[in-house]
Amino acid sequence: MFKILKYSFYDLTRSRWMYIYGAFYLLLTASLLWLGGGLSKAIISLMNIILVLVPLIATMFGVMYYYNSREFTELLLAQPIRRIHIFFGQYLGVACSLAISLLLGVGLPFVLYGVFNSPEIWNFSVLLLVGLFLSLIFSAIAFFIALRNENRIKGFGLAILVWLFFAVIYDGLFLLALSQFNDYPLESFAIGASLFNPIDLSRILILLKLDISALMGYTGAVIQNFMGTLLGMACSLGVLLLWVVLPAWGIRWVAVRKDF
Amino acid sequence: MITIEKLKKSFGSQEVLKGINLEFQRPGITAILGPNGSGKTTLIKSILGMVLPDKGRIRVGGEDVKGGWAYRRQIDYLPQIARFPENLTVQELIRMIRDLRGGRPDAEHLIRRFGLGPFLGKRLGNLSGGTRQKANIVLALMYDSPVLILDEPTSGLDPVAMLRLKELLRQEKEKGKHIIVTTHIMGFVEEMADEVVFLLEGHIHFQGGLQELKEKYGANSLELAIARILQQEELGFKANGHGEKAAALVLKAL
Numbered sequence: 233m234f235k236i237l238k239y240s241f242y243d244l245t246r247s248r249w250m251y252i253y254g255a256f257y258l259l260l261t262a263s264l265l266w267l268g269g270g271l272s273k274a275i276i277s278l279m280n281i282i283l284v285l286v287p288l289i290a291t292m293f294g295v296m297y298y299y300n301s302r303e304f305t306e307l308l309l310a311q312p313i314r315r316i317h318i319f320f321g322q323y324l325g326v327a328c329s330l331a332i333s334l335l336l337g338v339g340l341p342f343v344l345y346g347v348f349n350s351p352e353i354w355n356f357s358v359l360l361l362v363g364l365f366l367s368l369i370f371s372a373i374a375f376f377i378a379l380r381n382e383n384r385i386k387g388f389g390l391a392i393l394v395w396l397f398f399a400v401i402y403d404g405l406f407l408l409a410l411s412q413f414n415d416y417p418l419e420s421f422a423i424g425a426s427l428f429n430p431i432d433l434s435r436i437l438i439l440l441k442l443d444i445s446a447l448m449g450y451t452g453a454v455i456q457n458f459m460g461t462l463l464g465m466a467c468s469l470g471v472l473l474l475w476v477v478l479p480a481w482g483i484r485w486v487a488v489r490k491d492f
Numbered sequence: 493m494i495t496i497e498k499l500k501k502s503f504g505s506q507e508v509l510k511g512i513n514l515e516f517q518r519p520g521i522t523a524i525l526g527p528n529g530s531g532k533t534t535l536i537k538s539i540l541g542m543v544l545p546d547k548g549r550i551r552v553g554g555e556d557v558k559g560g561w562a563y564r565r566q567i568d569y570l571p572q573i574a575r576f577p578e579n580l581t582v583q584e585l586i587r588m589i590r591d592l593r594g595g596r597p598d599a600e601h602l603i604r605r606f607g608l609g610p611f612l613g614k615r616l617g618n619l620s621g622g623t624r625q626k627a628n629i630v631l632a633l634m635y636d637s638p639v640l641i642l643d644e645p646t647s648g649l650d651p652v653a654m655l656r657l658k659e660l661l662r663q664e665k666e667k668g669k670h671i672i673v674t675t676h677i678m679g680f681v682e683e684m685a686d687e688v689v690f691l692l693e694g695h696i697h698f699q700g701g702l703q704e705l706k707e708k709y710g711a712n713s714l715e716l717a718i719a720r721i722l723q724q725e726e727l728g729f730k731a732n733g734h735g736e737k738a739a740a741l742v743l744k745a746l
Contacts, residue, residue: 239577239588246579304576307631309542310569311593314561491503492542 233317233324236308240325244297250329253289257337265345271352272442275359278338279438282363283431284399287370290330291395294374297326299384309492319487323375323480330367335360358441362434365472369430370395372479379486402429419454427468430475437468493517493639493670494539499548501534508534510694512548516639521661521671523681525718526691532674533572535691536641539672540569552639565593570632572643578617582608582627585616589631597634605656606630621648629657633664640664640671646680658684678715690718692725 244250260281264274301322308318338360347356374391381387406425410418426432440456457464494516501509508531516522524532537543539550541557541564549556555563576585586599603609606626611619619627625648633640640661646654661684665671675681681688681702688705690698698705698721702714711717 235592239580239592243577243579301577303571303573306542306571307576308592310540310564310567310571311589312562312564313592489544491544492537 233314233321236313236318236321237324237328240297240301240322241329243301244325244329249293250333253330254333254337257334258340261338261341265341271342271345271347271350272355274342275352275355275438276442279359279362279435282334282338282359282366283435286330286334286363286366287395287399287431290327290367290370291374291391293330294323294326294371295378295388295391297322298375298378299387306492315487316484319375319379319483320480323372323483326375327368327371330371331364334363334367338363355438355441358438362437362472365476366430366434369472369475369479372476372483376479376482376486379483379490398429398431402432406432423454427471430472433468433472433475437465437472440465493519493553495549495551496535496539497549499535499538499550500546501531501538501543502546508694509538509545512694512696514689514696514699516670516672519665519668519670520686521665521673521684522687522689523685524672524674524689524691525681526697527722530691531694532691533643536643536672536674539641540564540567565595566637567639567641568632568635568637570628570640570642570645572647576616576624576627579615581613581615582619583612585627586631586634589634593635595635598636599630599634602630602634602660605660606653622650622653625649626653633660636667638669640669642671642673644675645673646675646677678713678718682714688714690721692721697721697725 261274261278264277265271268274268277305318305322309315342356347353373394377391377394378387381390406429409425410422413421426436494514496512496514499509499512499514500507508529512531512535514535524535526532534543538545539552539557541561545558549558551557552563553566557563580588590597590599603612606629608623608626608630611623611627616624616627629645632642645657649657658680661671661673665686673680673685685702687700688698688702689696690705698708700708706712706714706717709717709720711720
């Protein structure tokens with residue numbers, strides 16, 4: 233598996249898009265830091281961008297990589313290699329290259345700005361951690377969808393729809409539910425519902441770390457009570473991990489049953 | 493070497509293989525023929541474990557294909573469409589397959605044979621179709637495996653490369669290998685094949701030597717023999733569809 237990962241990664245490091253993706257973060261982060269005014273402001277702005285952009289790019293890259301390497305995958309399938317190793321190798325290759333582009337693009341300017349000598353280092357680490365998780369989660373979902381759909385257009389459409397659902401539609405429905413059932417105590421519902429969306433979960437994790445949950449009112453306080461503790465933090469990280477494991481398990485499930 | 497028993501495979505409602513029994517015991521070149529959609533590629537891919545059979549059993553060198561992967565060490569496979577990661581060079585790809593598969597392949601003599609030397613450092617995305625096919629051949633045949641499976645090996649090859657390929661296959665046959673080829677080029681079959689398997693609508697319609705096939709259908713060329721098989725099948729189909737009419741015709745003739 234690691235050999236496939238190595239070559240997928242190697243193949244992707246030659247791709248122009250990976251550099252463009254990394255360079256975009258580099259430019260964005262640098263300008264937010266030096267022109268925007270300070271570490272904590274840059275972290276909040278970056279959070280908003282990362283929460284939307286990382287899932288989108290991971291989705292697009294995952295689907296595109298799978299479809300583009302389809303014939304090559306067939307060549308690999310005829311080699312004495314386990315099926316699952318081929319697909320996990322490719323998936324991890326995509327996820328790792330995305331993660332490294334993000335890590336370098338966002339990390340370098342922060343290091344140069346001196347984040348290591350600042351109390352913001354923990355907030356920054358949570359931001360990066362969340363970015364890494366989102367790369368892993370959404371490229372796994374994308375791979376799973378691409379594996380299940382032979383038709384490229386359908387696969388692409390579905391993957392983008394899933395992203396749109398988690399990034400936009402879910403929040404809309406969530407808010408609608410909150411305002412509709414305003415008369416009931418909704419705090420546990422709010423916590424439960426955010427666990428089902430990796431983007432929301434990531435957002436809450438960062439906001440809690442930034443200590444601005446007071447902005448979220450009473451619900452924020454309840455969430456802070458739950459997730460602000462070490463147990464809550466571990467719980468949310470566990471759920472994020474589950475969000476990686478589930479689609480990865482889906483990839484395995486489809487891969488061993490699929491005809492090529 | 494390869495045994496296929498009662499192999500069945502459907503894609504959705506379409507039954508592609510309807511109970512194939514086939515054995516490749518004697519070394520030599522076997523051509524799998526049949527019209528488009530007759531199940532040639534599905535059969536080959538089932539042997540390779542890429543298509544998972546609904547029913548039946550395939551064994552390669554005694555090892556069951558189902559769930560296995562190590563048996564593929566005994567097979568060299570040349571796929572129909574040669575597409576590789578575009579950002580890798582030919583040399584890197586050869587190294588990669590060697591790295592993934594292990595063992596000691598001999599790519600050098602194939603590179604020389606097909607004149608691929610000048611292209612080794614080039615990215616695969618920049619190669620022409622024919623050159624890619626040559627790279628494909630080098631990759632597929634650089635291992636000295638006892639079974640070779642070639643899916644349309646002649647596509648995109650220029651006449652010189654075609655001659656070299658034929659020469660190579662003859663040499664491999666001399667070594668006692670099992671070579672399975674699908675192709676639409678009848679000249680290639682007549683020149684190279686020891687045995688022919690003719691697939692039609694998911695069944696094996698004929699299996700035997702070239703001469704036997706020609707004699708059976710009273711044809712002096714392979715093309716004609718195959719045309720006759722297809723014609724007969726069509727007539728049979730028509731007769732089935734219009735049973736009464738056919739019976740009336742027969743009665744009239746009597």
